[in-house]
Amino acid sequence: MTASPPDPVPFVRNDRSRTKAWALAGICGLAGLLYLWLIGSSNYGNAYYSAAVRSMTESPTNFLFGAADPYGAVSVDKPPLALWPQAASVAVFGYHSWSMLLPQAVEGVVTVFLLHRTVRLWAGERVALLAALILSLTPITVAINRDNNTDSLLMMLLVAAAYSFTRSIHAGTDRGRTKWLLLCAFFVGCGFTAKMLQAWIIVPVLALAFLLSSTSPVRRRINDVLAAGAVLVVSSFWWPALHDLWPGDKPYMGGSTDGSAFQLVFGYNGFGALFGTGQQPGGSGINVPLAMVGLSGGMPGVTRMFSAEVGDQISWLLPLSLLVLTVVGAAGYRRLWFEAPGDAVQRAGWLLWGGWLVLVGGVFSFTQGIFNTYYTTMLAPAIAAVSAAGIALLWRKYCRPDGWQWMLLPAAVALTALWAFVLVSRDTSWHGWTRWAALGLAAFAVLVLVVAKLSPGRRPLGHAGLVVGAAAVLLSPAVWSVGTAAVAADNGGFPTAGPPNNAFSALLRGELPDGMMPPAGMPPGGGQMPEGMELPPGLQLPEGAQMPGGMQMPDGVPASGEDTAASSGVRSGKGFGGSDLSAGNRRILEYAERHSGGAGVTLAVEGGGLASSSFIIETGAPVVGMGGFLGADDSPTVDQLSEWVDRGDLRFVLTAHPGKARLGGMAGMGGSVQQKRLVWVRENCRLVDPGAYGGEPFDEKQAQLPVPGFSDAALYRCGA
Structure with missing residues (x-):
């Protein structure tokens, strides 16, 4: 039997220094600047949702059910919670691109703030500030918060759930722990009403972390989790139930086979999206050909998060995060082996953010259905929290007077900079200078850290090495994030960060120049272009992919922009x-x-x-x-x-x-x-x-x- 962890000290709001308060305000301001810069010039984002937002302002029924057209014939293919703030903003300010995208930017800033508050409870003020900064400078997060897809609200709600979960661990009474856990379940359920089953991916992590970390009696913990499950079900399914039971006229549920919202949950936009079931029986549902799977998000597999399609969107600090989780996991295993007491708050934090990162990353890596790069913004809060806490952990190990673990910090800096070098090298036309700058800073930081460690009395030099190392780690993603905001590109339905001329976006616009290859994610072998779909001259299918019925590449395809x-x-x-x-x-x-x-x-x-x-x-x-x-x-x-x-x-x-x-x-x-x-x-x-x-x-x-x-x-x- 392991020793019972001590009760956590109830959280007390200590007054923070003005410097830290201004630092948080500055980070939130930076996030707002990145999300709002030239937002009115980026057109209307995902036009499918943009048309729905305008249609939703035509009548209360259109608003309630997320009508995709002014007549209210069909709804969008998911619950409309994420579109409600956009429609409300348009109702107040008029129909403009900036008024529609404004709520997205606000939701992104709130997410940064909530992440800070959550990590602060777990790992302290400085780590929380660093986590908030990392999230603000994650390229795909900048891109998605400048677009009108549903992920911005989903992220805000899930980080709010993480905050409530952390408060439940900090609560000093059983009743307080129950209250905060139920609120956590409510936020996840609201996330379901924004993007359906994707919100539920973290549910096993939350349940396991609470069962292993709460200081309530075991029976109470189980009852709390069951009660939270009930709240989760109600807060998730109230809208599908409302839609299906509505007695009056309503839009047909988009994406379903029979007009039922519940069928959509378990069909194409639910398990179908995860397992790639394709078109539903009877001819309804999106009929996506095999040749299109992986166009945007790469092919399924363990390396998907590092692939050419996904890596430069989210994986900048992923090697660092995985290294940190390995170190933490090894330490936890030793503690369990030697039956040493643990800290409930620390355990809960690592289980929450580490589990979030591993489970979501695993699901996204092996999803067989439609997968787009911007989905990976769901990984951003976990990567930010784990990376920030990990840097602090490695710094503490570095400062120990003996042992070999001090080498982990310089190794982490070098590993992260090398991976950034690889990512930037994939397209050096987009701020290619950052690969050498990051590598140079990392080399200097490693040298300083090693010299400071091996030279007694040079601890301040170690602090300088830490700062330079952090700069090396964050330089490339920061430049990509700023560059993404600066170009103010219209990403349409597939927001991405980095080079605005990536092949997938060009393919969708019909602007692929002669000789440009489609994205590497198109499947090798077995994939065929659907009947009637042809490719522009000079555009080659990947090895193994075929045109149907021996069709040839067409001639005379119109040039980009031709009417x-x-x-x-x-x-x-x-x-x-x-x-x-x-x-x-x-x-x-x-x-x-x-x-x-x-x-x-x-x-x-x-x-x-x-x-x-x-x-x-x-x-x-x-x-x-x-x-x-x-x-x-x-x-x-x-x-x-x-x-x-x-x-x-x-x-x-x-x-x-x-x-x-x-x-x-x-x-x-x-x-x-x-x-x-x-x-x-x-x-x-x-x-x-x-x-x-x-x-x-x-x-x-x-x-x-x-x-x-x-x-x-x-x-x-x-x-x-």
């Missing part, structure tokens, strides 16, 4: 869910508005929110992207389309030209439900002459990019 939508399309040149409405698209919309006779839906567009977003963002018109995100949802059904037409709510539909079996590229990935709508439109509606709205005749030889150019679409008039 191929003049005949019909929803967008060209900029691609994946862009916010810019092309001249051709605007003419189509204006024609539909003039001739729709006040219909509730001015225009229904095949290809989902990916296709309709630019219409909604630019004009706010009641345009419906049929089929949810990528057109794969069974909404509207053909019966609904018929009903809309009969009651005069719909007159115009934009879908595949009669000369095409389906829309090309991503817009045609909707499967059988999309084909049913296409057949119905062709049988019940008539083709509009492109000359009526200033378009051009359809060109069957026009090649389709993997992103939606929509030059193969046509406008149809339905009803009278």
